[in-house]
Amino acid sequence: MRLQQLLAMLLLVISMPALAVIETYEFDNDVQRQRYNAFIEELRCPKCQNQNLSGSDSAIAQDLRRQVHQMIMAGKSDIEITQYMVDRYGDFILYRPRFNAATAVLWLMPLALLLIGLAVWALMTSRRNSPPGGELTDVDQQALQALLDDDRDDKPGAGGAS
Amino acid sequence: MDRLKLFLPLIIFLVLAAVFFGVQRRVQTGDYSPTALPSALLDRPLPDFSLTTLAGGQLSREQLPKQWLLVTVWATWCPSCHYEHPFLVELAQRGVLILGVDYKDRRQPALQWLAEKGDPYFATVFDAQGQLGLDLGVTGAPETYLVDARGLVRFRYQGALDQKVWDREFAPLIATLESEVMP
Numbered sequence: 504m505r506l507q508q509l510l511a512m513l514l515l516v517i518s519m520p521a522l523a524v525i526e527t528y529e530f531d532n533d534v535q536r537q538r539y540n541a542f543i544e545e546l547r548c549p550k551c552q553n554q555n556l557s558g559s560d561s562a563i564a565q566d567l568r569r570q571v572h573q574m575i576m577a578g579k580s581d582i583e584i585t586q587y588m589v590d591r592y593g594d595f596i597l598y599r600p601r602f603n604a605a606t607a608v609l610w611l612m613p614l615a616l617l618l619i620g621l622a623v624w625a626l627m628t629s630r631r632n633s634p635p636g637g638e639l640t641d642v643d644q645q646a647l648q649a650l651l652d653d654d655r656d657d658k659p660g661a662g663g664a665s
Numbered sequence: 666m667d668r669l670k671l672f673l674p675l676i677i678f679l680v681l682a683a684v685f686f687g688v689q690r691r692v693q694t695g696d697y698s699p700t701a702l703p704s705a706l707l708d709r710p711l712p713d714f715s716l717t718t719l720a721g722g723q724l725s726r727e728q729l730p731k732q733w734l735l736v737t738v739w740a741t742w743c744p745s746c747h748y749e750h751p752f753l754v755e756l757a758q759r760g761v762l763i764l765g766v767d768y769k770d771r772r773q774p775a776l777q778w779l780a781e782k783g784d785p786y787f788a789t790v791f792d793a794q795g796q797l798g799l800d801l802g803v804t805g806a807p808e809t810y811l812v813d814a815r816g817l818v819r820f821r822y823q824g825a826l827d828q829k830v831w832d833r834e835f836a837p838l839i840a841t842l843e844s845e846v847m848p
Contacts, residue, residue, distance in 0.1 A: 549804040566798075591705055591801070592705055592802050593704075593705035
């Protein structure tokens with residue numbers, strides 16, 4: 504009996520933090536629930552380095568989840584909710600930040616890197632396909648001829664030099 | 666030229682290593698904090714509010730003095746606020762106006778805190794629900810906002826203030842603010 508009581512107490516204590524994490528929000532319909540879930544997936548926790556609202560247990564993430572729920576229930580549009588968040592936390596809070604001067608580098612960098620990659624690739628293949636060396640100048644031609652003549656002269660005298 | 670090409674990977678590695686080491690160094694010395702974000706309120710008006718003060722009165726944005734001041738978000742549950750409090754008291758003694766925002770706190774412990782540690786705030790609004798904190802874009806306590814004479818937010822600092830932070834971040838800005846008022 505005492506053991507059972509102890510176990511029950513232990514279970515109560517252990518399950519306390521788990522209870523604190525679960526939030527149950529009521530929605531009128533499934534669309535509201537889906538919008539809520541989409542928002543907490545898409546919005547970034549401002550306190551955390553890389554977590555969305557649904558994944559974070561920080562106090563600010565809880566507050567923002569509550570705020571999103573309130574605004575959905577108050578009939579605010581997605582644009583209004585997004586604007587509300589950006590007004591307070593900047594583009595940082597959006598996992599897909601809107602295109603502007605501050606976020607341009609984020610959006611354009613992959614494209615720029617791709618273009619650089621393509622340019623390097625094009626350069627390398629064009630170099631590989633063109634004949635190596637190119638035209639010989641007159642001076643080169645004379646030097647070559649001299650070497651060849653040298654070789655021809657040597658052969659009979661040296662007798663089997665490899 | 667071909668020689669150089671051979672060493673290119675090593676050169677790239679060394680450059681990147683130097684960059685990463687430099688950033689790491691700046692994080693260690695406190696020059697750069699990856700978690701610090703520029704406030705979305707920068708150069709925009711302080712959000713409107715009308716809240717009860719800890720002392721029991723009511724305070725709204727319009728009643729704030731028309732000069733530069735600090736808005737410090739604090740709470741009794743916040744460990745760094747303990748650390749920063751003596752410096753705030755010192756600032757207040759030097760004549761800096763500080764508005765306290767008691768963020769998501771309880772009134773009784775907050776009053777006791779101010780009674781025991783000294784009260785550096787000309788007023789402390791009691792933001793039990795965290796609504797003003799949300800409007801400010803607070804991510805946690807303590808945070809300090811520098812508001813200019815026109816009521817615009819000019820700077821936000823996330824974390825505890827001390828003399829070092831003050832000299833580095835606030836003092837130059839305040840010098841500019843005061844030179845703006847002069848002419």
